Amino acid sequence: MSGVSQAVIEAGGNVLGVIPAVMVNEKPQGHPASYERQPVSAEGQGPVVLDTSAGPGKMQTVVVNGMHERKARMATESNLGFVALPGGYGTFEEVMEMVTWTQLGIHNKPMVLVNINGFWSPMRQQVDLAHQEGFISDAGRQLIRFVDVEAADVDSCGQRVVDEVLSMQSALAQRPGGYWNWDRSSKTAPDSSPPAPAKRSLPRPDDAPMDVDEVLAVDVPDLTFTFRSDLPPALEHCDLKLRRGSRCLLIGANGAGKSTLLRLLAGKRLCDSKARVFGKDVFRESPSGITYLGTEWAMNPVVRSDIVVSHFLNSVGGYRHKERRDRLLDILDVDLDWHMHAISDGERRRVQLCMGLMEPWDLLLLDEVTVDLDVQVRADLLDFLTQETIERNATIIYATHIFDGLQSFPTHICHMRMGTTVDKEPIVWPPTGADADALPPTDETDQHRDLSPLLSISLAWLRKDKTLRGEAETARGRRRGAQKDADTDSERFFSKYDYSQTVNR
Numbered sequence: 001m002s003g004v005s006q007a008v009i010e011a012g013g014n015v016l017g018v019i020p021a022v023m024v025n026e027k028p029q030g031h032p033a034s035y036e037r038q039p040v041s042a043e044g045q046g047p048v049v050l051d052t053s054a055g056p057g058k059m060q061t062v063v064v065n066g067m068h069e070r071k072a073r074m075a076t077e078s079n080l081g082f083v084a085l086p087g088g089y090g091t092f093e094e095v096m097e098m099v100t101w102t103q104l105g106i107h108n109k110p111m112v113l114v115n116i117n118g119f120w121s122p123m124r125q126q127v128d129l130a131h132q133e134g135f136i137s138d139a140g141r142q143l144i145r146f147v148d149v150e151a152a153d154v155d156s157c158g159q160r161v162v163d164e165v166l167s168m169q170s171a172l173a174q175r176p177g178g179y180w181n182w183d184r185s186s187k188t189a190p191d192s193s194p195p196a197p198a199k200r201s202l203p204r205p206d207d208a209p210m211d212v213d214e215v216l217a218v219d220v221p222d223l224t225f226t227f228r229s230d231l232p233p234a235l236e237h238c239d240l241k242l243r244r245g246s247r248c249l250l251i252g253a254n255g256a257g258k259s260t261l262l263r264l265l266a267g268k269r270l271c272d273s274k275a276r277v278f279g280k281d282v283f284r285e286s287p288s289g290i291t292y293l294g295t296e297w298a299m300n301p302v303v304r305s306d307i308v309v310s311h312f313l314n315s316v317g318g319y320r321h322k323e324r325r326d327r328l329l330d331i332l333d334v335d336l337d338w339h340m341h342a343i344s345d346g347e348r349r350r351v352q353l354c355m356g357l358m359e360p361w362d363l364l365l366l367d368e369v370t371v372d373l374d375v376q377v378r379a380d381l382l383d384f385l386t387q388e389t390i391e392r393n394a395t396i397i398y399a400t401h402i403f404d405g406l407q408s409f410p411t412h413i414c415h416m417r418m419g420t421t422v423d424k425e426p427i428v429w430p431p432t433g434a435d436a437d438a439l440p441p442t443d444e445t446d447q448h449r450d451l452s453p454l455l456s457i458s459l460a461w462l463r464k465d466k467t468l469r470g471e472a473e474t475a476r477g478r479r480r481g482a483q484k485d486a487d488t489d490s491e492r493f494f495s496k497y498d499y500s501q502t503v504n505r
């Protein structure tokens with residue numbers, strides 16, 4: 001791969017590597033490589049590396065959380081198709097998965113194997129055998145092609161391979177969609193036509209009437225999602241429609257489903273229901289311009305390793321967005337000389353935000369990432385985000401439990417309860433007319449508190465949600481909190497296993 005990368009760079013092309021975080025810094029113990037890595041660039045030593053010394057092209061390495069994300073990212077980035085050179089298990093697996101995705105209609109991309117000195121011939125025989133035996137259909141046999149190359153001709157076979165990819169691409173374009181209707185909730189056959197315009201009129205943040213052809217920034221109709229088939233759905237019948245330029249707060253108790261919804265919108269999990277961002281299916285069509293920032297980032301060992309912040313930011317593409325990066329460095333008050341392993345949680349969070357927000361986004365999904373910022377930085381950040389939605393018409397969905405200084409931030413609020421969105425459409429904020437009348441008054445318990453209208457409504461919602469959730473759990477034989485009437489052997493347990501002196505608190 002390094003040879004291919006080097007050649008591409010020398011020819012002025014761009015190389016994008018996608019690497020799981022675990023492989024970033026070190027060679028795993030027992031790694032069979034008998035040589036020390038001698039990279040032509042600093043590839044593999046940071047989240048994204050640009051090596052300008054290698055040649056006129058650009059080389060970048062993107063670090064992702066795991067192998068599945070890596071594959072999905074590679075599939076998304078490939079807009080022409082896939083070319084495989086000889087390789088081992090990983091290559092076999094990737095080749096077959098990408099072909100399978102074309103067979104199933106998840107994407108529709110050529111797969112061309114460069115058959116150097118017959119390396120892939122056994123694979124071709126296997127595919128032909130499966131075809132003869134009826135395991136692969138006639139149409140399925142067309143989903144993979146081989147270009148025979150002698151080792152001596154490797155340097156000059158590039159054009160033939162590209163021609164094969166292009167020819168296969170036009171053949172695939174004639175092909176109907178995949179076998180499955182991936183949207184189980186739809187009664188109709190797969191439809192490759194552009195998404196239907198939204199039927200209902202949604203208020204724009206500035207309340208202008210909606211154009212019927214306008215593509216919504218977020219369109220989630222009746223979304224249901226289950227983590228495992230033996231568990232009840234974590235999301236059920238969720239609806240969320242937002243126009244570009246909206247800033248929507250997700251409000252709900254712990255476990256209401258906010259993070260799950262945000263992660264689905266970020267395309268991190270496959271779900272049967274149709275969820276669209278800018279008119280594209282979030283998982284299968286991977287719309288560009290989505291940035292998701294969640295709390296799990298700070299747990300990643302890479303961001304706690306001894307990396308200097310300036311290197312870290314450069315390596316994730318700071319050079320491409322220098323102006324925004326500098327602006328964010330000022331707003332977030334980040335010291336470029338900090339070492340990531342020797343800063344506070346809040347400081348690490350500022351670096352995360354700087355890193356995540358540098359590249360302009362069209363949809364920003366924020367999952368509680370401002371929780372450990374000090375109040376001044378948080379206030380300045382909220383101003384920056386508001387400005388982004390006004391100036392660039394970008395959209396934000398923000399799940400938080402911290403309501404300080406939020407009163408004038410949202411254009412919409414969306415109440416989630418027990419895995420569902422309570423209203424068919426998010427409530428325009430600040431509310432007026434009938435919307436305002438429908439909102440709950442301050443709960444009696446909270447009348448002595450000095451609450452903003454937003455916090456007052458949220459508290460009233462969550463108090464009601466707790467009661468409803470308690471009733472639902474009781475009906476299922478569950479109960480939270482103290483179980484005063486239940487028999488317990490905790491005293492006996494304590495006398496036998498007294499850990500109180502040994503457990504760190």
Ligand SMILES: Nc1ncnc2c1ncn2[C@@H]1O[C@H](COP(=O)(O)OP(=O)(O)OP(=O)(O)O)[C@@H](O)[C@H]1O
Binds near residue numbers: 257
């Ligand atoms: N990996 C998982 N496997 C199974 N169930 C899960 C998983 N993650 C979350 N859930 C369930 O999904 C539900 C919604 O969780 P989610 O994290 O989306 O809630 P949330 O509204 O973001 O909560 P919080 O405010 O605590 O962050 C919870 O009831 C939880 O039990």
